[in-house]
Amino acid sequence: MTQATNTDSQIHSQNTAIEKLKCKECGEEYALEAKHICEDVCFGPLEVKYDYEKLSQTVSRATIEAGPNSIWRYRQFLPVTTDNVIDVGTGMTPLLKSERLARRLGLKNLYIKNDAVNMPTLSFKDRVVSVALTRARELGFSTVSCASTGNLANSTAAIAAKAGLECCVFIPADLEAGKILGTLIYNPTVMAVKGNYDQVNRLCCEVANTYGWGFVNINLRPYYSEGSKTLGFEVAEQLGWQLPDHIVAPVASGSLYTKIYKGFQ
Template sequence: MALEHITTLTCVRCGRTHGLDVAYTCPACGTEGILDVGYDYERVARTLTRESLPSRRRDQWRYMELLPVDARQELPELQVGLTPVYEAPRLAEELGLARLVLKDDGRNPTCSFKDRASAVGVVKARELGREVIACASTGNAASSLAGFSAAYGLNSVIFVPHRTPEPKVAQLLIYGARVLRVAGSYDEAYWLCHAACERYGWYNRNCAINPYLVEGKKTVGLELAEQLGARMPQWVVLSVGDGCTLAGAWKGLREMHRLGLLPWLPRMLGVQAAGSSPMVRAYASGGEPVPVEARTLADSIAVGQPRNWRKAFQAIRESQGALLEVTDEEILEAMPRMARRTAVFGEPAAAAALAGLTRAVREGIVNRSEDAVVVVTGNGLKDVRSAIQTAAPPVDLPPDLAALESVLHKLRLPASN
């Protein structure tokens, strides 16, 4: 399969359709004209079937007919996607829900959801003959791109804001990326990266303007449809920064429904951090997002000027979903709650989704008789400083049994004999 399965690129702002010769955004609308990739679904349906899926490779490339790449190319060997889903009955009971499922995308190669997009990005860069690929990121997209570039033999240039957590910077450096730490916000790093890609001809991996990267993100929706099928919960919950993750997941779910591989569609619940929630305010008012200075410990969703908000709003409206915000305190509370009930350790942005679901149940947005799936978008080891804030410190003691007994008495641990 070459690229014949792709039909058009459609601008979500003006509705114009374009051929595949358009690089990033709508020529008429500029950077505001985010494009959406269209497929020949009749053609896709002939080969992407319920019967064909079991024999396919166990990663996101199993859905090749719905990905914007030339299958004749060499694909990255790293396994990305098809991450596990877990039933979480203890956590569901605590939240007061009928059922709760977690999808742990921290199991991807660089420990985050962003690997889905980066895998597509490096393939597209190679397809176009580019030797350098670049992005701006608060951490996860950066480490993801650095890892997949290393595996695929491309040079990566990463623009990160100064607040990026040290473990995420460490990943970039160990993968051999050229790391440029910008003395400013994510939005300032983004615009510098955008200008550099235009000047030097680097391939731009930023999902904010690159329509193909969102297609990688949609594979989480394709997988949820396949993994859960008729047991798909009524709500799919995702944290939101720029909006493309939520939009991508919804597109994947919708496509599987269109192909007859998902019996019905769930509702989407998007969650922003209160210190970085321009989309929540805009959706409530019916207007467009007004840029803000992002202030939240959930660095992966600290986006003050979202660019994919139109696709995200469309997903919320079409699914009859909801968009809300949570405080950093709620996020910090959700991190140990998830870990201690399920052993899934999520970073702050991932825990924001659980915090949002908790609030949605409390406020009656999600009914207690309903069920939900939370996508855990990044591993907690990405930001150990935040994790340490949420837990009790270790107990120091000398190597002495009497001292140990004294400590155990204070901890009131049950004896097994």
Template sequence: MTQATLDTAVASLDTANFTALACKECGAEYEPKALHVCEFCFGPLEVKYDYEQIASKVSRESIEAGPKSIWRYKEFLPVAGEPIDVGTGFTPLLKANRLARRLGIKELYIKNDAVNMPTLSFKDRVVSVALTRARELGFSTVSCASTGNLANSTAAIAAHAGLDCCVFIPSDLEAGKVLGTLIYNPILMAVHGNYDQVNRLCSEVANSHGWGFVNINLRPYYSEGSKTLGYEVIEQLGWELPDHVVAPLASGSLFTKIYKGFNEFVKVGLVEDKAVRFSGAQAEGCSPISQAYKEGRDFITPVKPNTIAKSIAIGNPADGVYAVEIANKTNGNIEDVTDAEIVDGIKLLAETEGIFTETAGGTTIAVLKKLVEAGKINPDEKTVVYITGNGLKTQEAVQNAAGEPLTIEANLESFEQALDRARTLERLEWQQTLV
């Protein structure tokens, strides 16, 4: 990246709605370059916007007339020029009547990013924004540290944009996520170690090679893509805020950005303000944010991940403290569940709503169930649950829990016998749920 390219990228901000990067802790401001940490207090940097300018440009009608992707909200995103649009976003918000009845609540919605484009997870949102900004800043090689979904998205969208790509993953990831990255022909580095160790290595590579790492030196731009999950829910609910949201917690960034997205639409007058409760979901085998919340701490104690929910297994979450803060100030909750409960959550969502989610989604559904049973979700609340990835990527998690097909002979008698056995088993299972 040459100085001339960088100067051009910064100069192009004259017509953009973002003005600087600002430290979330001390407020120090920086030019919107490839930076992510404050050099004074080491706090995280966030994109600063001119909301008066945004309010003068947008309306409900202008948004509704935009593309059926995250780029209908371009005025709220940190890009100056033409975006990389691969159809990401505007995923379904499904009214989950059968799951709601099973749990004993009245109004439940599933925000289903398991069908997001192009790689079937919410990471397509953040990568679309990060790589658009990376291209504006003159990067020709992009990279990431990933637990799987981010590697898929970075490799796919880099291929579409014609950018060189080298991504890093822990070496024990699920086969579907490894294949889902390799197919796009990046350089894929499988590192012996957990995500936090991979991330530390990537920080060194970013410093030595000058690449654009979407979740390191491009993190302020990357994380803004998650706001679109908030915008879409507001629009899909008929320009209203929900009462309660439940979302998975990995780094904590998704959680905090949905909150930011809600507040931005209120700030520019697109939606009427009201209190929204925020509840987060973690796996018991990697629950540093949940532990901090339950113990009333304002700091995160790192843990070593040990869970099937690899996509949210971040032992030292960068935005964990901010997630705890949001849960507290919105009267929400943060809860964790066992691996067995995660598998049950995957199955519950599949058999009630026909959505096959990965382990992060199973975690979220299991926590939803746990919160309802504990009386921590009001049955009358309009509740939105965020499903962030597709179950086809983590088939190993449910391989021994989904059952087996009934193998029969090619005649009617064999079929009738098998059908009777299946119905008898189904009745027994149903009776067990009533005990």
């Protein structure tokens, strides 16, 4: 298992749409590398910034609609630099109109986005991991990893297998066996750690710094989280390029919610 070898200057030159990483708290800027916090100033989270003016010159509804039937129809709005993406059919999940529930709630129109049929592991995590591992491969990582209690491990192992990347997942030792069975199908290395999820995650931070692996929810997090925007893109496209009045979404860390909003913007 080896660390990344590509340089950011080599990668960034291939696509000028993604410009930099920028701290959401203080505005400090960084090169497009495997980094997730503003380590020089405030330790705030980093976010990918794009040149939307340049994108507007080449991207249109027509070019998007002519793209693949997956999240990669929105490739120009994602933090990757080449066309060599890891496409496992993720995205373009059904947007179902729920008439009976709408009547029950007193709503005129209600739609449910069914990411439970996402590919390849039936979870919205397939969106974020597909983007993160594509970027990991561009950055030169040959080993990818994650801390997880289930869905993220499944998705990381599956998509790493498709990409030919080595995979190691870290889980709490007392995790129910049923939550990891799907992961084992793809034959990753599984590390069961004594402790809760937060303790597992802290260990992974140390491993990322020591071994130079690409952790989707640590040093690749700025790219990983951008994958959630595709859910917002799809909703807008499936509504005839209209935005909904309201969105209800699971919160957890809040990343899904904020990235759907970023996609709408």
